[in-house]
Amino acid sequence: xxxxxxxxxxxxxxxxxxxxxxxxxxxxxxxxxxxxxxxxxxxxxxxxxxxxxxxxxxxxxxxxxxxxxxxxxxxxxxxxxxxxxxxxxxxxxxxxxxxxxxxxxxxxxxxxxxxxxxxxxxxxxxxxxxxxxxxxxxxxxxxxxxxxxxxxxxxxxxxxxxxxxxxxxxxxxxxxxxxxxxxxxxxxxxxxxxxxxxxxxxxxxxxxxxxxxxxxxxxxxxxxxxxxxxxxxxxxx
Ligand SMILES: C[S@@+](CC[C@H](N)C(=O)[O-])C[C@H]1O[C@@H](n2cnc3c(N)ncnc32)[C@H](O)[C@@H]1O
Numbered sequence: 001x002x003x004x005x006x007x008x009x010x011x012x013x014x015x016x017x018x019x020x021x022x023x024x025x026x027x028x029x030x031x032x033x034x035x036x037x038x039x040x041x042x043x044x045x046x047x048x049x050x051x052x053x054x055x056x057x058x059x060x061x062x063x064x065x066x067x068x069x070x071x072x073x074x075x076x077x078x079x080x081x082x083x084x085x086x087x088x089x090x091x092x093x094x095x096x097x098x099x100x101x102x103x104x105x106x107x108x109x110x111x112x113x114x115x116x117x118x119x120x121x122x123x124x125x126x127x128x129x130x131x132x133x134x135x136x137x138x139x140x141x142x143x144x145x146x147x148x149x150x151x152x153x154x155x156x157x158x159x160x161x162x163x164x165x166x167x168x169x170x171x172x173x174x175x176x177x178x179x180x181x182x183x184x185x186x187x188x189x190x191x192x193x194x195x196x197x198x199x200x201x202x203x204x205x206x207x208x209x210x211x212x213x214x215x216x217x218x219x220x221x222x223x224x225x226x227x228x229x230x231x232x233x234x235x236x237x
Contacts, residue, residue: 002161002162004190010082011130012082012085032152033070051073051075053068053071053119055067058085110136113143123151129187145225158193198211
């Protein structure tokens with residue numbers, strides 16, 4: 001087992017932001033949207049006209065924009081602590097043919113313990129491993145959630161040896177720009193194991209959420225939580 005090595009939390013370095021925004025993550029981004037559809041379907045739930053979808057650590061908006069396109073009647077909000085990521089996400093709104101009316105981006109740093117508007121879906125992708133304290137994410141979920149909120153969090157999971165890290169880098173980023181290769185390796189070192197995430201969730205009172213390994217390098221946390229706020233419009237199962 002190798003020890004976790006945290007990496008810088010917020011991605012504000014222009015080189016890093018540009019490389020990330022230029023990379024093609026469409027496969028994993030689309031998989032996230034499809035996974036949400038499957039989770040809704042298997043619970044017999046759907047998003048209503050006033051449902052609110054929230055993407056934490058949204059980066060350049062890759063997944064946020066996909067949410068807005070897939071559920072055009074919902075209002076979608078992307079939050080990120082990095083000014084530069086938010087600026088790129090805003091610039092891309094037009095490229096995606098989306099308007100500020102239903103897709104907004106806002107600079108905000110986790111943890112967030114008070115929500116203006118409760119969310120019916122809270123997602124994050126590749127956020128958890130950036131956080132120096134994972135409770136920044138988990139402790140934010142209940143305050144941000146509507147009374148019946150679907151959550152889906154995906155991230156890398158930490159391999160158990162340096163050799164496995166080398167292998168994953170070789171397999172997945174060998175042809176990527178140098179800055180992405182560096183960041184990918186750092187992210188694998190900074191990520192958590194399945195057992196660590198299960199422990200974090202127990203500590204946060206979210207032990208009922210499902211934690212599973214996905215493919216050779218990801219972990220996924222999913223399930224339904226009861227938020228502390230009222231007033232959303234989700235059609236419950
Ligand atoms: C690897 S990027 C993932 C971006 C996006 N979710 C995606 O999948 O394309 C991680 C993002 O989390 C943001 N982040 C890190 N720490 C944060 C915090 N405490 N609060 C909010 N955002 C944070 C970073 O600035 C960065 O944009």
